[in-house]
Amino acid sequence: MPLKTDLPAEALAPLTEAAAALGCETAILAALLHRESGHLRGSARLAARRFEPHVFRRLGGGLAASHAGAARLDPERAEQASSHGAPQIMGHHARMLGYASASAMRAAFLEGGWPEQIRALRLYAERTGLASPLRALNMAEIARIYNGPAYARAGYDLKLAADHARISGASPPRALRLGDQGEAVARLQRALSAAGRPVGQDGVFGPQTEAALRAFQQARGLTPDGLAGALTQAALESSGLLEPSGDPAPSRLDVEADRLVRHRGKLVGLLGALFALREDLAFWLDRFGFDPGVLSELWARLAAAPLERWALAALAAAVLWPRLAPFARRLAERA
Secondary structure (H helix, E strand, O other), rough: OOOOOOOOOOHHHHHHHHHHOOOOHHHHHHHHHHHHOOOOOHHHOOEEEEOOOOHHHHHOOOOOOHHHHHHHHOHHHHHHHHEEEOOOOOOHOOHEEEHHHHHHHHHHHHHHHHHHHHHHHHHHHHOOOOOOOHHHHOOOHHHHHOOOOOHHHHHHHHHHHHHHHHHHOOOOOOOOOOOOOOOOHHHHHHHHHHHOOOOOOOOOHHHHHHHHHHHHHHHHHHOOOOOHHHHHHHHHHHOOOOOOOOOOOOHHHHHHHHHHHHOOOEEEEEEEEHHHHHHHHHHHHHOOOOOOOOHHHHHHHHHHHHHEEEHHHHHHHHHHHHHHHHHHHHHHHOO
């Protein structure tokens, strides 16, 4: 089955060769590339560079908020503290991958393009222990090695699983709920037991299975609704607990909608801040002699908007923000 990816033709052949050398699916390598640099297009993707200030400090480079500022202090450490190219490999891994320095690695990335960058990704997988979880499609372990120990905070493993599902073209998994029966339920029960939530493995989704499922969802930060939907199954699969079934993880919309639910406390805080902002604006408008009725009319129109419109706006912001964030970061660096 052809990959559903926007990778250019010159990337597909070296990607297939790298997957064969690692013994993993081409789709999981494509998903990893998409997760790291899929928001960029064309030559910007190959030339991508993301500076990490905390890494620069850890390497002894000092304090710097941008790559430009770090390069003025220590050019080599600035490259070591940045991730490079389409696979976003950190510069401090350069020597492990056979490059003389981080600067030499970046130069090779720019000159060699896709073949060189994918070759570096293959070497990185071989020399960091990433190859084994790639073969097993263990999303949690892939995320831990590639994204760091805090991967779950942003749902990196679930998003990677969703990317892999979309790129490989698998069909969506069926949600399991109270009253369902069959092998899919037994598979879920085995996974819950392996996750430390012991439950009978009779293939019947009863109250005991529902309680165990809710406990797992609560512990993982998912909505504890007792429904084994795409997100919950992805969380079990990414932890290496759920036996692979060929079904993909959730869509990107599923992931972002669940994050909105999990962070509803932050949304309530945001609404509180908006109310406070309204009061501050009213105070300053009155102080400078402006008509506060304009502000009240605007607020009334926003308050009268249907709940569905607010929900759609929130979902749109959650889905679009990952694409807009890199531009916002670059704008902040320039400022």
